[in-house]
Amino acid sequence: MRYSKFLAPTLRDDPADAEVISHKLLLRAGFIRRVTSGVYDYLPMGLRVLRKIENIIREEMNRTGAQELLLPMVQPAELWQQSGRWDKYGSELLRFKDRHAHESCLGPTHEEVICDLVKRELRSYKQLPMNLYQIQSKFRDEVRPRFGLMRGREFVMKDAYSFHADEDSLQEEYQTMFKTYQRIFTRLGLKFRPVEADTGSIGGSQSHEFHVLAESGEDLIAYCTHCDYAANVEKAVAKRNITAFVDAPLQHIDTPNVTAVEDVAKFLGVAKEQLMKTLVYQVVGGQYDGQVVAACLRGDDELQAIKLVRALGADEVMLAADTDLEAVGAIKGFVGPQNLGCKILLDESLDDAMGMVVGSNMLNQHDTGFSVLRDLPEAVFVDLRAVRLNDGCKHCDDGHIEHARGIEVGQVFALGQQYTKPLDVLFQDANGKRAIATMGCYGIGVSRLIAAVIEQCNDELGIIWPLALAPFQVSIITMGKSETSLKASETIYQGLLDAGVEVLWDERKERPGVKFKDAELMGIPYHIVVGDRGLDADAIEIRQRAGNKQEVPMADVVKSMLAILSQAN
RNA sequence: CGGGGCGUAGCGCAGCCUGGUAGCGCAUCUGGUUUGGGACCAGAGGGUCAGGUGUUCGAAUCACCUCGCCCCGACCA
Known part of the structure; x- marks a missing residue:
C-alpha cells in the first residue's frame, strides 16, 4: 500500500475525550473514528488488525473441530420470551418493532438463536458433541460505554456454542476450549490470567474469565501468591484469619447514638472483627422478589453484593429503606440478627462465632456475648464477604491474596441445560429415549482485544504491535x-x-x-x-x-x- | 439512574465574566525555499459558535429548555 493514497489520518494531539492509552492511540494513529456513543468506524488500519485477531481465533477454533457459521443480528422477541430473557435481560437489550409491529431485538449474544437452529436440526446423539461458532458484531446498549473499543455498545465477538449428550462430554469440551483460549491469548502476545468467574446474566454452573492484566482494566481480580488460584472478586473466596473469641453471656449494653461499626468498636474497646454487622436489603427478582433479607458479616468485612444476589437467586439487591427496616423490627444503626422478621444469611466466617457484638434492634442498644450457635440456631451460612488483600488462600497453605486489574477478553461457561430446556433442544439418546442436550458457550471480545493489546504494548511514541497482529509488517x-x-x-x-x-x-x-x-x-x-x-x-x-x-x-x-x-x- | 464537566473550522484550544459583524496553533490548498526526527516564508479555503425559545436596537457571549459528549458514582447502618 502506498501511503499517499491510504486512509490513515493521524493526529498530532490527543483527542480531548479519550482517557485510556489504547483509546488515544487508536484515534491518533487513524485506526478508528467514533460515530456515536460506543459505536466506531474501523478505518483500513483498524480493520487489518481486527482481521488478524479474527484469523488467529479462527485457526485455533477450527483445529478443535469447531465449525464456523453466521447467525443473524436481528432476532425475534419470541425466542427471547421462550428463554425468559426478554424480561430479564433489561435495557441492555435493544428492542424495536419492524413495519409489521413485530417485536425484535439486536443480538447481544446468541444462545436463543443457536438453540433454535440446533433444535430443528439435532436428532441423534450420534451428531454430538458439536461446537458451532461465529465472529460477528453484537449490540449491547451499555449504561456507560467508555474507553473506546474497551467497552463499546457495538463490538465484534467470537461466540461459540457447544452441544452435548451428557455432562462429561461438556466438561471435556470446556477443557478443550479453556486450553484453546490459552493458546489464542498466547499467540496474541498477551500477559493474561484465567480466573474463576461469576456466571452473571448468561447463567450456568461453571465459568472462567480470561483477563488481560492492565492497570486500566475495569475488573478486579484476586489471586494467590503461591498457587494457581485466581478469581474475579465477584466470586473469589479466601480464608480469613479469625481471632478466637471467648464465649460470654448475652448482655444488653447502652450505646447512645453509637451506630457505625468503627464507633461501636471504639466505644466498647473491642476489635472490629468482634462485631457482627447486619445489612438489610430489598430483593429484586427470583423467589424472594420484593422481600427484605438480612446479611450478617464481621464488622471489618465488606459484603460482596453479587454473592448475596446469587445466594438468593435474585436479579439484584438494594439497600433497604428505613421503612423496610421498621417493617422487620429493626432500627437503623442498631440492626441485629435477633428477632428479625426476615430471612437472615450469615457469612461463613461466622459459623462458630461467639462473644460477638451485635445490634439489639432496640434504640441505642447493642448486645455483647452473642453466640451464633446458641443464640441463632436457625442460622444459614453462605459465602458473602469480599476477599481482602492478604487473606489466606483457601486452595493452598502458603499463599495469600493479592489484587490485580484485568480486562476481560474471554469467558467460558458450562451452561448445562439452562437454555436447552426452555428452548426444547432435544435429541434421541443411545437408548432411543428423548433427552435434553447439555450446552456450553465460549466468548472472546475480538474488538476489545485490539484495545487490550495496545494497553500492554505501547511506549511514549505510540503502539508497538506484535508482528502477528500488525496492520503492516x-x-x-x-x-x-x-x-x-x-x-x-x-x-x-x-x-x-x-x-x-x-x-x-x-x-x-x-x-x-x-x-x-x-x-x-x-x-x-x-x-x-x-x-x-x-x-x-x-x-x-x-x-x-x-x-x-x-x-x-x-x-x-x-x-x-x-x-x-x-x-x- | 445520581453527581460533576464540556459542546466555537478536521484535531487541540482562546473569546463568554463586562453583548457590538468569530480568532490562534496544527491540519488542508497554491507558490517558493527546505529535506536523516513533527521545517520556513507568502497567500488561500473552510464555521447556521450543538439545537430551540426568550431578553435586547444588537446574542458565541445573558436566561430557560432540548440534544450530544466526557468523567466519577451507583453498596456497607
Missing part, C-alpha cells in the same frame, strides 16, 4: 524526493510485495521526521529507511519499532527483511 520510509531513492524504494516495495509481505510504502512528500513519527505511532514492527545517504554508502537501514537497527546493502534488503521476518515468526 514493514513500512518503507523514503527520505527526500530524489529519483534515486524513490526508485530504490519502489524496487524494495515490489520485492516485498512479491514475497507476500504486508508493506506500507511511505512515499509522501513529507519531511523525514513526520514519516518516522507516523510509522512509530502506528506501531509497524519494521521500518526500512531509504535515503540518498544510505544509498550512497550502499547501507540501507532496517529498524525494529522497539529494538535494534542494522544496515544492509541495497541488493540484500528484501532478502534480509524476509530472513528477519521468518525468524521473528
Whole structure:
C-alpha cells in the first residue's frame, strides 16, 4: 500500500475525550473514528488488525473441530420470551418493532438463536458433541460505554456454542476450549490470567474469565501468591484469619447514638472483627422478589453484593429503606440478627462465632456475648464477604491474596441445560429415549482485544504491535524526493510485495521526521529507511519499532527483511 | 439512574465574566525555499459558535429548555 493514497489520518494531539492509552492511540494513529456513543468506524488500519485477531481465533477454533457459521443480528422477541430473557435481560437489550409491529431485538449474544437452529436440526446423539461458532458484531446498549473499543455498545465477538449428550462430554469440551483460549491469548502476545468467574446474566454452573492484566482494566481480580488460584472478586473466596473469641453471656449494653461499626468498636474497646454487622436489603427478582433479607458479616468485612444476589437467586439487591427496616423490627444503626422478621444469611466466617457484638434492634442498644450457635440456631451460612488483600488462600497453605486489574477478553461457561430446556433442544439418546442436550458457550471480545493489546504494548511514541497482529509488517520510509531513492524504494516495495509481505510504502512528500513519527505511532514492527545517504554508502537501514537497527546493502534488503521476518515468526 | 464537566473550522484550544459583524496553533490548498526526527516564508479555503425559545436596537457571549459528549458514582447502618 502506498501511503499517499491510504486512509490513515493521524493526529498530532490527543483527542480531548479519550482517557485510556489504547483509546488515544487508536484515534491518533487513524485506526478508528467514533460515530456515536460506543459505536466506531474501523478505518483500513483498524480493520487489518481486527482481521488478524479474527484469523488467529479462527485457526485455533477450527483445529478443535469447531465449525464456523453466521447467525443473524436481528432476532425475534419470541425466542427471547421462550428463554425468559426478554424480561430479564433489561435495557441492555435493544428492542424495536419492524413495519409489521413485530417485536425484535439486536443480538447481544446468541444462545436463543443457536438453540433454535440446533433444535430443528439435532436428532441423534450420534451428531454430538458439536461446537458451532461465529465472529460477528453484537449490540449491547451499555449504561456507560467508555474507553473506546474497551467497552463499546457495538463490538465484534467470537461466540461459540457447544452441544452435548451428557455432562462429561461438556466438561471435556470446556477443557478443550479453556486450553484453546490459552493458546489464542498466547499467540496474541498477551500477559493474561484465567480466573474463576461469576456466571452473571448468561447463567450456568461453571465459568472462567480470561483477563488481560492492565492497570486500566475495569475488573478486579484476586489471586494467590503461591498457587494457581485466581478469581474475579465477584466470586473469589479466601480464608480469613479469625481471632478466637471467648464465649460470654448475652448482655444488653447502652450505646447512645453509637451506630457505625468503627464507633461501636471504639466505644466498647473491642476489635472490629468482634462485631457482627447486619445489612438489610430489598430483593429484586427470583423467589424472594420484593422481600427484605438480612446479611450478617464481621464488622471489618465488606459484603460482596453479587454473592448475596446469587445466594438468593435474585436479579439484584438494594439497600433497604428505613421503612423496610421498621417493617422487620429493626432500627437503623442498631440492626441485629435477633428477632428479625426476615430471612437472615450469615457469612461463613461466622459459623462458630461467639462473644460477638451485635445490634439489639432496640434504640441505642447493642448486645455483647452473642453466640451464633446458641443464640441463632436457625442460622444459614453462605459465602458473602469480599476477599481482602492478604487473606489466606483457601486452595493452598502458603499463599495469600493479592489484587490485580484485568480486562476481560474471554469467558467460558458450562451452561448445562439452562437454555436447552426452555428452548426444547432435544435429541434421541443411545437408548432411543428423548433427552435434553447439555450446552456450553465460549466468548472472546475480538474488538476489545485490539484495545487490550495496545494497553500492554505501547511506549511514549505510540503502539508497538506484535508482528502477528500488525496492520503492516514493514513500512518503507523514503527520505527526500530524489529519483534515486524513490526508485530504490519502489524496487524494495515490489520485492516485498512479491514475497507476500504486508508493506506500507511511505512515499509522501513529507519531511523525514513526520514519516518516522507516523510509522512509530502506528506501531509497524519494521521500518526500512531509504535515503540518498544510505544509498550512497550502499547501507540501507532496517529498524525494529522497539529494538535494534542494522544496515544492509541495497541488493540484500528484501532478502534480509524476509530472513528477519521468518525468524521473528 | 445520581453527581460533576464540556459542546466555537478536521484535531487541540482562546473569546463568554463586562453583548457590538468569530480568532490562534496544527491540519488542508497554491507558490517558493527546505529535506536523516513533527521545517520556513507568502497567500488561500473552510464555521447556521450543538439545537430551540426568550431578553435586547444588537446574542458565541445573558436566561430557560432540548440534544450530544466526557468523567466519577451507583453498596456497607
